[in-house]
Amino acid sequence: MIMEELITRKSLSDQVHDHIKRMILSGELKGGERVPEASLSKLFGVSRTPLREALKKLSDYGLIYIKPRSYAEVVIISEEEAREIAEVRIDLEVLSAKLLSRKGNPESYKELREISQRCLELNETGDKASAFEMDSLFHLSIARNCGNSVLYDIFEKLDARIQLLRLNQQLDPASLKNYIKQHSLLISAMENREENLIESILTAHIMHDFHNSSSS
Amino acid sequence: MIMEELITRKSLSDQVHDHIKRMILSGELKGGERVPEASLSKLFGVSRTPLREALKKLSDYGLIYIKPRSYAEVVIISEEEAREIAEVRIDLEVLSAKLLSRKGNPESYKELREISQRCLELNETGDKASAFEMDSLFHLSIARNCGNSVLYDIFEKLDARIQLLRLNQQLDPASLKNYIKQHSLLISAMENREENLIESILTAHIMHDFHNSSSS
DNA sequence: CATATTCTTATTGTATACAAAAAACTATCT
DNA sequence: AGATAGTTTTTTGTATACAATAAGAATATG
Numbered sequence: 001m002i003m004e005e006l007i008t009r010k011s012l013s014d015q016v017h018d019h020i021k022r023m024i025l026s027g028e029l030k031g032g033e034r035v036p037e038a039s040l041s042k043l044f045g046v047s048r049t050p051l052r053e054a055l056k057k058l059s060d061y062g063l064i065y066i067k068p069r070s071y072a073e074v075v076i077i078s079e080e081e082a083r084e085i086a087e088v089r090i091d092l093e094v095l096s097a098k099l100l101s102r103k104g105n106p107e108s109y110k111e112l113r114e115i116s117q118r119c120l121e122l123n124e125t126g127d128k129a130s131a132f133e134m135d136s137l138f139h140l141s142i143a144r145n146c147g148n149s150v151l152y153d154i155f156e157k158l159d160a161r162i163q164l165l166r167l168n169q170q171l172d173p174a175s176l177k178n179y180i181k182q183h184s185l186l187i188s189a190m191e192n193r194e195e196n197l198i199e200s201i202l203t204a205h206i207m208h209d210f211h212n213s214s215s216s
Numbered sequence: 217m218i219m220e221e222l223i224t225r226k227s228l229s230d231q232v233h234d235h236i237k238r239m240i241l242s243g244e245l246k247g248g249e250r251v252p253e254a255s256l257s258k259l260f261g262v263s264r265t266p267l268r269e270a271l272k273k274l275s276d277y278g279l280i281y282i283k284p285r286s287y288a289e290v291v292i293i294s295e296e297e298a299r300e301i302a303e304v305r306i307d308l309e310v311l312s313a314k315l316l317s318r319k320g321n322p323e324s325y326k327e328l329r330e331i332s333q334r335c336l337e338l339n340e341t342g343d344k345a346s347a348f349e350m351d352s353l354f355h356l357s358i359a360r361n362c363g364n365s366v367l368y369d370i371f372e373k374l375d376a377r378i379q380l381l382r383l384n385q386q387l388d389p390a391s392l393k394n395y396i397k398q399h400s401l402l403i404s405a406m407e408n409r410e411e412n413l414i415e416s417i418l419t420a421h422i423m424h425d426f427h428n429s430s431s432s
Numbered sequence: 433c434a435t436a437t438t439c440t441t442a443t444t445g446t447a448t449a450c451a452a453a454a455a456a457c458t459a460t461c462t
Numbered sequence: 463a464g465a466t467a468g469t470t471t472t473t474t475g476t477a478t479a480c481a482a483t484a485a486g487a488a489t490a491t492g
Contacts, residue, residue, distance in 0.1 A: 227475070262477085
């Protein structure tokens with residue numbers, strides 16, 4: 001993974017995309033804020049061409065809204081859309097988890113346990129943002145290893161908006177700890193190939209995330 | 217829908233995108249064929265800028281593969297990926313159909329019946345390509361009216377590759393007629409809110425499509 | 433003959449310039 | 463004050479030019 005970044009130096013477009021994405025997901029760029037090509041290209045020291053491509057990609061990920069011929073702004077996810085995202089998310093993740101459990105690859109479970117552990121540790125240190133980032137990696141890991149790359153690609157895109165929704169989340173470490181601990185239950189259910197259990201745990205887990213994300 | 221196209225004249229990027237998409241889905245541009253910016257921009261009489269944006273979008277839809285810094289070509293969907301697409305497709309469509317049946321909007325069923333009817337008629341006249349196009353509209357209509365636009369957006373993207381897979385399909389009108397007739401069964405199941413039936417009909421329907429698409 | 437190696441060409445990545453459209457502002461009028 | 467019309471400014475859409483890189487061809491080498 002690190003190797004890849006070393007050998008294939010990214011295009012300016014991608015670098016700028018990553019940078020702006022981080023700005024949005026960190027809250028530095030807030031919902032509704034404009035994302036003008038000119039000023040941002042100046043800020044990054046690149047021309048409008050790669051910046052424009054970066055904006056297009058951000059819009060694909062649902063992080064900005066481009067109003068044609070006018071301007072682009074960071075999206076504000078409505079209550080309704082948050083509900084829709086959670087609905088699709090449950091569906092896709094349940095499928096991923098079931099597929100992964102059918103494969104039954106021990107390596108995958110090991111990876112999941114490690115991520116889950118790091119998630120707990122980050123929460124202990126009070127770094128909520130990083131803990132959530134790690135939580136996303138947990139869910140992405142399931143999709144990545146489930147044996148369906150088309151599914152992964154779809155979910156990876158959806159994940160951007162899932163992370164965006166969490167920005168408003170005001171959760172005390174105790175509740176978050178509770179949330180993270182559900183990961184272990186899910187892993188066990190997958191290992192035992194109990195598909196009904198997988199579905200109920202994951203649904204509850206995601207709904208927990210959803211209710212905290214959209215409350216504020 | 218027609219209104220929209222009239223009032224918002226599309227950007228060159230989008231026009232070019234639509235044009236190339238049609239070229240690919242009609243078979244005019246075949247899998248593996250290169251899609252160079254220079255020659256195509258010349259062909260359409262536009263500059264490389266909008267053409268480049270069109271290619272980027274086509275790549276988002278999974279219709280071309282862009283090899284960074286080198287060239288782009290029309291994708292060839294592997295057997296493995298075709299399987300993955302079918303797997304995700306079943307999952308998303310079953311969810312859409314269930315959601316639609318829970319809403320129970322009569323208008324939606326009316327629309328589905330009309331599309332299905334036109335689908336049959338097109339097959340009668342021997343216009344297989346148009347019949348398939350109409351079949352895509354049938355499935356897209358379910359997703360559009362299911363009450364989850366996030367789900368629709370995802371499925372709409374997947375549909376491009378579903379259509380691409382059908383290019384190799386060699387199906388006699390009788391088998392196709394059989395396939396299209398399953399639409400009515402699905403509509404009934406949705407109207408009666410029999411979710412298990414919805415799932416089994418749709419799964420069989422899509423697998424039918426899948427097997428015929430990936431056989432050649 | 434197969435395999436490196438160099439050279440040429442094709443193709444993309446990025447910067448820049450200009451035109452067109454929309455947004456923001458200002459002055460005016462009711 | 464609020465709406466309206468006209469003007470200015472901002473911002474995007476597109477064309478074009480140049481640089482950098484990869485592909486393909488020609489040439490050398492074992």
